[in-house]
Amino acid sequence: MTTEPTEAPQVEAKTFKAEVQQVLQILAHSLYTDREIFLRELISNASDALNRMQFEMLTNRDVHDPEVELAIRLSADKEARTVTITDTGTGMTREELIDHLGTIAQSSARAFVEKTKDASKATASEMIGQFGVGFYSVFMVADKVTVVSRSYRPEAEAAIWESTGDDRYTIGSAEREERGTSITLHLKEDAAEFANDWRLEQIVKRHSDFVAFPIYSGDRQINQRKALWRRAPREVEAEEYQNLYRQLTFEPDEPMLHVHLSTDVPVDLHSVLFIPGKRERGLIERRVEGKVRLYSRKVLILEEAKDLLPAYFRFIEGVVDSEDLPLNVSRESVQSSPVMQRIRKTLTSRLHRELNDLADKDATAFKSFWQEFGVFIKEGIATDYESRNELLKLLRFETTRSDGELMTLNQYKSRIIDGQQEIYYVLAASPEAAATSPHLDPFKARGIEVLLLTDLMDGFMLSGLREYEGLKLRNVDEADLELPGEVVAPEPQISEAQFTPLAERLTAILGEKVKTVRASKVLRDSPARLVSDDDMMGREMQRIQQMLGREADAAPRILELNLSHNLVAALAQRVEVDANDPIVTAAAEQLYDNALLIEGLHQNPAAMVPRILQLLEAAARTQRDQA
Ligand code: ADP
Numbered sequence: 036m037t038t039e040p041t042e043a044p045q046v047e048a049k050t051f052k053a054e055v056q057q058v059l060q061i062l063a064h065s066l067y068t069d070r071e072i073f074l075r076e077l078i079s080n081a082s083d084a085l086n087r088m089q090f091e092m093l094t095n096r097d098v099h100d101p102e103v104e105l106a107i108r109l110s111a112d113k114e115a116r117t118v119t120i121t122d123t124g125t126g127m128t129r130e131e132l133i134d135h136l137g138t139i140a141q142s143s144a145r146a147f148v149e150k151t152k153d154a155s156k157a158t159a160s161e162m163i164g165q166f167g168v169g170f171y172s173v174f175m176v177a178d179k180v181t182v183v184s185r186s187y188r189p190e191a192e193a194a195i196w197e198s199t200g201d202d203r204y205t206i207g208s209a210e211r212e213e214r215g216t217s218i219t220l221h222l223k224e225d226a227a228e229f230a231n232d233w234r235l236e237q238i239v240k241r242h243s244d245f246v247a248f249p250i251y252s253g254d255r256q257i258n259q260r261k262a263l264w265r266r267a268p269r270e271v272e273a274e275e276y277q278n279l280y281r282q283l284t285f286e287p288d289e290p291m292l293h294v295h296l297s298t299d300v301p302v303d304l305h306s307v308l309f310i311p312g313k314r315e316r317g318l319i320e321r322r323v324e325g326k327v328r329l330y331s332r333k334v335l336i337l338e339e340a341k342d343l344l345p346a347y348f349r350f351i352e353g354v355v356d357s358e359d360l361p362l363n364v365s366r367e368s369v370q371s372s373p374v375m376q377r378i379r380k381t382l383t384s385r386l387h388r389e390l391n392d393l394a395d396k397d398a399t400a401f402k403s404f405w406q407e408f409g410v411f412i413k414e415g416i417a418t419d420y421e422s423r424n425e426l427l428k429l430l431r432f433e434t435t436r437s438d439g440e441l442m443t444l445n446q447y448k449s450r451i452i453d454g455q456q457e458i459y460y461v462l463a464a465s466p467e468a469a470a471t472s473p474h475l476d477p478f479k480a481r482g483i484e485v486l487l488l489t490d491l492m493d494g495f496m497l498s499g500l501r502e503y504e505g506l507k508l509r510n511v512d513e514a515d516l517e518l519p520g521e522v523v524a525p526e527p528q529i530s531e532a533q534f535t536p537l538a539e540r541l542t543a544i545l546g547e548k549v550k551t552v553r554a555s556k557v558l559r560d561s562p563a564r565l566v567s568d569d570d571m572m573g574r575e576m577q578r579i580q581q582m583l584g585r586e587a588d589a590a591p592r593i594l595e596l597n598l599s600h601n602l603v604a605a606l607a608q609r610v611e612v613d614a615n616d617p618i619v620t621a622a623a624e625q626l627y628d629n630a631l632l633i634e635g636l637h638q639n640p641a642a643m644v645p646r647i648l649q650l651l652e653a654a655a656r657t658q659r660d661q662a
């Protein structure tokens with residue numbers, strides 16, 4: 036007579052579900068980078084179990100070990116090449132170990148398998164950051180994992196789960212007094228670096244510093260207990276923000292501004308954002324772009340979350356944390372998730388508000404902001420139509436009347452002259468160059484203020500800035516501007532009959548570069564200018580191309596001559612005497628180049644040197660001849 040065993044055997048071998056086997060296959064054999072995130076996953080699980088325990092004990096004190104501290108402990112053993120992570124969370128019964136560590140309940144792990152199926156090794160490693168691959172990520176670094184757990188349920192017994200990451204695991208009974216779970220990783224030879232307390236601490240600092248439960252290494256707590264951004268802003272000291280800024284950016288300098296936002300409704304959102312002190316970092320790390328880390332439930336899920344803010348805020352650094360985001364948030368779902376949209380909206384409008392406040396309250400501070408980051412605001416004008424009104428108030432310009440100070444569009448508007456219905460701007464290489472622009476003649480004569488646009492980004496900005504509060508923006512070089520205010524036109528020095536041959540000669544010299552040569556109605560102090568009757572946008576884009584040094588054929592413009600100017604009169608006389616006078620040729624070419632120089636569009640100024648010498652020589656000779 037034989038007796039059948041009535042109890043489950045001490046140690047039982049089981050097979051993983053098919054999808055687990057797939058995940059294991061990928062994790063154990065395809066991924067060699069970012070392996071340190073195994074610790075983040077284990078800590079995240081421990082933290083979840085501690086959270087559940089905390090919640091359970093709100094109503095139930097009949098648990099195993101009710102007094103034990105809710106905490107996570109890490110220890111490394113170099114000799115044995117092991118890492119152990121222990122928590123005093125809910126623990127797992129034998130059945131729970133089988134259910135939770137033998138199958139994948141989680142849809143993201145399935146998605147992970149789907150996505151990595153045909154992906155190359157490189158992209159598979161990138162995906163780790165985007166999917167919560169969870170517990171099984173231990174097999175990236177371990178060739179054997181032992182889990183010993185004791186559930187909080189008083190009657191439950193401790194159990195041991197063990198696997199070498201192939202298609203099987205074993206489950207059995209174990210000895211363990213304390214509530215909770217210990218996971219021991221027997222590290223692969225090429226993962227020995229992780230059997231090191233210092234290395235573990237480094238990973239915790241990087242990925243899990245703000246987990247809400249203490250993480251101990253020995254008897255030292257190595258994480259921050261409460262995330263700074265989850266605290267009430269009024270309780271946080273200025274110095275603490277600076278520390279966080281330094282931790283995030285490795286920047287020794289202070290940030291220009293911090294914005295702390297902590298709300299539960301309508302979306303759970305806790306965030307500290309920084310405007311760095313400078314646009315460019317120090318010599319070692321020259322990066323212009325900031326980064327925003329995205330946490331969900333205190334776990335870092337994206338180190339560089341690009342979609343949390345509009346692109347023109349890419350200089351901003353900081354942290355965003357929301358309980359409403361799923362841990363397995365992937366790039367695609369980030370963009371489309373309605374929670375994400377709401378977060379983005381909230382953060383963006385808060386930043387607009389803070390910047391407008393700064394502009395209102397502290398002109399000096401705002402000026403330094405504008406000098407470092409104004410270019411991004413200009414980009415925002417061109418790209419974020421929805422926020423246009425908020426951004427318009429931030430714009431600052433030098434003008435022909437600002438004496439180097441910065442003006443708002445509103446200030447400009449308050450100073451327009453009688454009858455003025457447009458805002459005028461001049462595009463130039465620099466404020467100094469703008470001051471010499473011949474286009475300004477009629478504006479100076481009438482006392483009309485002109486914006487000096489001297490930044491490469493200005494051309495792009497104009498695409499989103501066609502008008503301001505009913506005033507159209509107009510380039511001073513437009514061919515047929517109707518300016519308000521009357522001024523007496525200067526007396527011409529040459530007649531129509533003298534002008535015509537000069538115009539014909541200049542047209543011949545400049546060829547394709549000019550459309551026509553005509554007499555100017557507006558020039559006063561300058562001899563000549565180039566005006567355009569083309570569509571404004573086309574010209575702005577072309578200007579950007581040219582400033583970037585790209586070959587972009589300059590569209591021909593109209594050369595306008597000032598008939599009251601001595602130089603123009605003298606050239607007309609020379610043409611009368613000798614239609615092919617080389618001085619006329621050189622002067623025509625130089626006048627054209629002058630226009631390009633002022634606008635910052637001259638591709639090769641040094642090429643002018645022989646011509647300037649030729650003109651100097653002619654001028655010097657005239658003196659000698661007269662002597
Ligand atoms: P997820 O955390 O997304 O559910 P994981 O693969 O990370 O997926 O973990 C699977 C499950 O295993 C968890 O949901 C949990 O039920 C259980 N588990 C893992 N680690 C622990 C732990 N330290 N304590 C209690 N339960 C755990």
Ligand code: MG
Nearest residue numbers: 079080169170
């Ligand atoms: Mg997990």
